[in-house]
Amino acid sequence: MQMSLRLILLLACLALLFGCSKLTMENYQKIEVGLEYPAVVEFLGKPDNCSEALFVRNCIWGDEKKNISVSFLNNQVILFTSSNIR
Numbered sequence: 001m002q003m004s005l006r007l008i009l010l011l012a013c014l015a016l017l018f019g020c021s022k023l024t025m026e027n028y029q030k031i032e033v034g035l036e037y038p039a040v041v042e043f044l045g046k047p048d049n050c051s052e053a054l055f056v057r058n059c060i061w062g063d064e065k066k067n068i069s070v071s072f073l074n075n076q077v078i079l080f081t082s083s084n085i086r
Contacts, residue, residue, distance in 0.1 A: 023062050028082050031070060035077045040070060 022045050030043055037057075041047070047059035047070075057072040062083075071079040 023066055023068055023085055025085050028068055028080075028085050031068075031077060031080045033077050033079075037072050037075045037077075040077065044068065 022043065027043050031040060037059075040059075044061050047061050048063070050057055050059040052058070055073060056078070057075075059070050059072070061068045061070075066084040068082045068085060069080065070077055
């Protein structure tokens, strides 16, 4: 009996880990020009990669196949795109 309960708990934890991606269309639609970086991080989480060039900070959440990309100037959104977000 204890073994099956442990298995159920393990499966529930795995479902939470893999089923709760923040890369959703709902979160993408929250992004708007002028939104500040901390607000974006609040609903998307910490970006997977950021780079900076000519005062523009480009951040990507996700990977090459599925991602949200946001460009910030003075800590505010100026451009955003997505790839394979549903």
